[in-house]
Amino acid sequence: MSSDACAGVFVGLDWAVYVHAVCVIDTAGKVLDRFEIAHDREGLTELVRRLSRFGSRLRIAIERPSGLIVDALVEAGHQVFPIRPNAVKASRPRYRSHGAKSDASDAYLLADLLRTDGHRWSALSPQSDAIRALRALVRARDDLIGARVALGNQLLATLQSFWPGAACVFADITSPIGLAFLKRFPSPAAAARLTEARMARFCCVTHYSGRRSPAELLTRLHSAAPGRTPVQTQDALAQVVRSLVAVLTPLVNQITELTRRIERFIESLPDGQIIMSFPRAGHVCAAQILAELGDVRERFPTLDRLAAEAGAVPVTYQSGKSKSVAFRWACNHRLRQAITCLADNSRHANAWARSLYTAARARGCDHPHAIRILARAWLRVIWRAWMDRKPYDPELHLGALKLASAQGG
Structure with missing residues (x-):
């Protein structure tokens, strides 16, 4: 044929x-x-x-x-x-x-x-090799973070069952310093002779940032509710802690290595420079957005298509006189998470974003809803900058807002 x-x-x-x-x-x-x-x-x-x-x-x-x-x-x-x-x-x-x-x-x-x-339906438009490489790095990092969160929750639950104090010495038990502490002191018996001087030596060896003094760290450890677990059970749970720490330590290291690789990679991409130009976009968040957005402009010929893909607009159900608006579940969840992360960060550094968020909260929207409203507004700007291949310009954005307001009035 x-x-x-x-x-x-x-x-x-x-x-x-x-x-x-x-x-x-x-x-x-x-x-x-x-x-x-x-x-x-x-x-x-x-x-x-x-x-x-x-x-x-x-x-x-x-x-x-x-x-x-x-x-x-x-x-x-x-x-x-x-x-x-x-x-x-x-x-x-x-x-x-x-x-x-x-x-x-x-x-x-x-x-x-x-x-x-x-x-x-539209035929698949292949992304460039650079976007495919970035997507592989970003998605692998996101998946490893999901594994770290799951293992961290398991570790936290184990500690709370027999030694709650160890869970609150440091802010994050899956941080390098938190894992190092649990590796050295996996049970109350192992930390029984821990003094302020020994805690100071531990902090020095592990290069602790010093935001809390050794005395404060010990106070956190001893002020928590004491465990009531029998000694034999404590030994078994201490082994569980050692095992989880042994799995989490290389996992955290690999996440750090992937993060560094992503930060270098996104800086080398022209579209990466565009996304990073937005307020508080950073490297990783910008990489997450670009990995899902891609570099094929034909995929999103209109803003509405991009907004639907990102889950930033609701779904309307209408039949006769009945009409309801519901949350959009069918979307690219990775893109939605990245866009809402940027929106949430931007309100702390951009007056326009902050006012938009505040106005949404004043209308009765809860925090997630207000962030989605802000994300939808940012998508309009991101889509325009992405289509024009130009970085974000706050002055140009402000001028466009004033012009739209004048025309609307």
Whole structure:
């Protein structure tokens, strides 16, 4: 089949961990080919070879926007259309009422959705290698922080069960100084002979910042509620503390190393300089925004599309005389978290942001709602700067606000 026939061919690929189901149909929904390929070198080569029989630029629907198989299809010249899993799930009743599910049927469903509703989706626009590298670093750091928080909560719960004082000596038990203290003193018995002089030596060896004196640190340790755990149980829990500290220590070090790498990387990107120019954006927050925003301007031709992707606008439900506005759950959660982080930080350094936030709180909005309102306002400025490829200019922003206010009046 020649490449001229590509317009009449639709492909659905149901992604799995080890084996992927593929279905090829024509404009009438007739199955032209159906097969499975393994997720390995030979399988990806076979996938590209078999699809080449139907043309060199096919339209392919898949439930994920990234991964090795997506890269292979894009590199082969095909158009890849990522379809959200919730859209696929909502469409299943159109094809069957019994509720059964299989990889082969989902592959056909994806191909047929592309055939009938393809105008609703946009083909994947590959990001540059720099953005893909930045995204890998940022997402890995975010995931490691999630693991650190989970392990830190487990460590905190363990300490509160038999030695609450150790949990409040330092502000963060997962900080290097907090972990060093627990490694040296994992139980009340290990810290029984801890004096002010020994605490001072410990702080010196571990390069403690000195915000609290050794006497204050000891007061925190001894003023907490005493534990009532038997000695044998204390020994067991002390071993749990040692194990958690042994896991957390390299994890915290790797997060620090990734943070340094991200800070150097974002400074080298032109779009990184644009995002970092916003008030209190910093390096990591700017990198989180740019990693999800990308450098393909065609992805967000309008501000509304970017706002919806970032979850900064609500969803309206209307039926007859009934109308309600609800929180937007379906969005890029990483982008929303990064945008709201910037918005929250900016109100401490920017008068316009502070006044917008204060006005929202005065109207009765709680803190998260007010931050989302501020994030939506910042998105307008970020989108414009990103599209124009120009850093944020506070004077230009203020002038635009005055002009809009004058025109509105």
